[in-house]
Amino acid sequence: MRKIIVQKFGGTSVADTDKIKNVAKAVIRERDLGHDVVVVVSAMGHTTDYLVKMAKEISDNPSSREMDMLLSTGEGVSIALLAMALQAQGCPAVSMNAIQVGIMTEKVHSKARIINIKTDKIKSHLEKGEVVVVAGFQGVTDDLEITTLGRGGSDTSAVALAGALDAERCDIYTDVEGVYTTDPRIVPHASRLDIISYEEMLELARVGANVLHPRAVETAKQYNVPIRVRSTFKLDNLGTLIVGVDEMELHKPVTGVASDLSQLRVVVCDVKDNPGTAAVLFNGLAKENISVDMIIQSYARKALNTNDIAFTIDKGDKEKTLEIMEKVKEELEFSNVFVDDKIAKISIVGAGMIDRPGIAAKMFKTLADMGINIKMISTSEIKISCIVAEDQAKKAVEGLHKVFHLDSDEVAEVKGDLPDLD
Numbered sequence: 001m002r003k004i005i006v007q008k009f010g011g012t013s014v015a016d017t018d019k020i021k022n023v024a025k026a027v028i029r030e031r032d033l034g035h036d037v038v039v040v041v042s043a044m045g046h047t048t049d050y051l052v053k054m055a056k057e058i059s060d061n062p063s064s065r066e067m068d069m070l071l072s073t074g075e076g077v078s079i080a081l082l083a084m085a086l087q088a089q090g091c092p093a094v095s096m097n098a099i100q101v102g103i104m105t106e107k108v109h110s111k112a113r114i115i116n117i118k119t120d121k122i123k124s125h126l127e128k129g130e131v132v133v134v135a136g137f138q139g140v141t142d143d144l145e146i147t148t149l150g151r152g153g154s155d156t157s158a159v160a161l162a163g164a165l166d167a168e169r170c171d172i173y174t175d176v177e178g179v180y181t182t183d184p185r186i187v188p189h190a191s192r193l194d195i196i197s198y199e200e201m202l203e204l205a206r207v208g209a210n211v212l213h214p215r216a217v218e219t220a221k222q223y224n225v226p227i228r229v230r231s232t233f234k235l236d237n238l239g240t241l242i243v244g245v246d247e248m249e250l251h252k253p254v255t256g257v258a259s260d261l262s263q264l265r266v267v268v269c270d271v272k273d274n275p276g277t278a279a280v281l282f283n284g285l286a287k288e289n290i291s292v293d294m295i296i297q298s299y300a301r302k303a304l305n306t307n308d309i310a311f312t313i314d315k316g317d318k319e320k321t322l323e324i325m326e327k328v329k330e331e332l333e334f335s336n337v338f339v340d341d342k343i344a345k346i347s348i349v350g351a352g353m354i355d356r357p358g359i360a361a362k363m364f365k366t367l368a369d370m371g372i373n374i375k376m377i378s379t380s381e382i383k384i385s386c387i388v389a390e391d392q393a394k395k396a397v398e399g400l401h402k403v404f405h406l407d408s409d410e411v412a413e414v415k416g417d418l419p420d421l422d
């Protein structure tokens with residue numbers, strides 16, 4: 001049997017019909033190398049943003065079921081057009097949506113997890129010599145409800161398909177030439193990495209490197225699927241290979257820097273310093289499916305028997321969180337809640353920082369020397385994150401990128417700037 005390669009093309013790669021014809025060439029090229037090819041595509045260009053915008057014009061609070069019905073249509077357009085482009089170039093191809101394939105997810109709208117992917121139909125098309133073009137981002141539940149996997153989720157569709165089909169590799173084609181030491185749109189002198197471990201890529205993706213969806217990296221690690229992130233516009237370049245950490249040699253303590261502007265900070269003041277306080281507060285959030293990222297509880301003020309608790313959440317969860325705080329106010333007797341939504345989370349990531357003291361100190365000193373105040377800090381084995389003011393994010397990323405010796409002499413090429421929505 002021929003080896004299977006899964007290729008995924010993101011929104012900028014299929015932004016118009018000429019680009020779709022170009023993608024068809026990239027698919028045929030891979031097939032001509034002797035592989036069976038399954039292609040996953042995203043919605044064209046800014047389609048998903050445009051659909052979100054229309055929904056917001058209709059309703060302040062559209063139901064998540066109907067949002068999934070709406071957003072899943074974007075990928076439906078791309079698969080049919082790409083299958084047509086392949087056929088027009090003489091390559092047998094068939095498009096399939098998540099229902100036709102059987103990309104089964106849990107019943108959670110807007111951020112569903114894939115439970116299982118049926119491979120029989122895809123395999124029978126491959127056996128007939130066809131390229132199978134699958135809609136990314138969407139899934140289906142047992143009772144035929146349409147779900148989506150969260151913004152950027154086509155990466156996860158592709159990697160999960162590669163895992164289910166026991167594919168040789170999953171190639172993620174995008175508008176940059178691979179994974180860089182930071183977003184090349186923020187730091188043009190970012191360096192492209194030839195190789196990065198799943199562990200580091202997962203941390204980077206979680207802290208804002210949106211070149212890959214975090215769950216795609218998790219899935220790749222789980223099924224041991226090698227991923228290549230590469231450019232749609234420079235097919236000869238091999239981009240960045242993502243593999244297990246044991247296959248790598250570690251040189252620098254820091255592999256990458258990322259920023260995330262999608263969170264806000266909530267500070268709950270003068271909470272009673274009693275057992276159970278944090279449990280009540282965070283249970284309330286958990287019940288509403290609100291994920292909390294950083295949490296800091298200040299040193300207790302003994303005389304008053306109180307302290308403050310600060311935490312960060314996604315900006316989209318602000319209203320729900322404030323409603324929950326209002327509900328628990330009486331029970332917890334806190335004095336006040338305030339929200340700081342002009343924050344950025346800046347993170348450094350590197351497996352090389354394990355057992356190497358002084359990396360955190362160097363990060364804090366670099367920020368201090370630039371006059372940047374740190375509002376919150378959190379660490380994991382291979383990551384240090386600081387919350388700073390949003391308008392200092394770019395400066396912080398540039399400074400840290402330089403101090404940890406990540407700058408390259410060359411300027412990274414970023415393709416695919418799309419026109420604004422209006």
Ligand code: ADP
Binds near residue numbers: 011184209
């Ligand atoms: P696609 O539409 O192909 O899925 P995305 O916009 O989701 O593309 O991801 C590609 C973008 O990710 C790049 O254009 C770049 O601005 C951004 N990015 C953020 N961090 C990084 C990083 N460390 N390396 C490469 N790209 C990054």
Ligand code: ASP
Binds near residue numbers: 049137150155
């Ligand atoms: N079209 C979806 C989005 O814009 C999924 C994806 O592109 O990965 O988020």
Ligand code: MG
Binds near residue numbers: 010152210212213
């Ligand atoms: Mg993406």
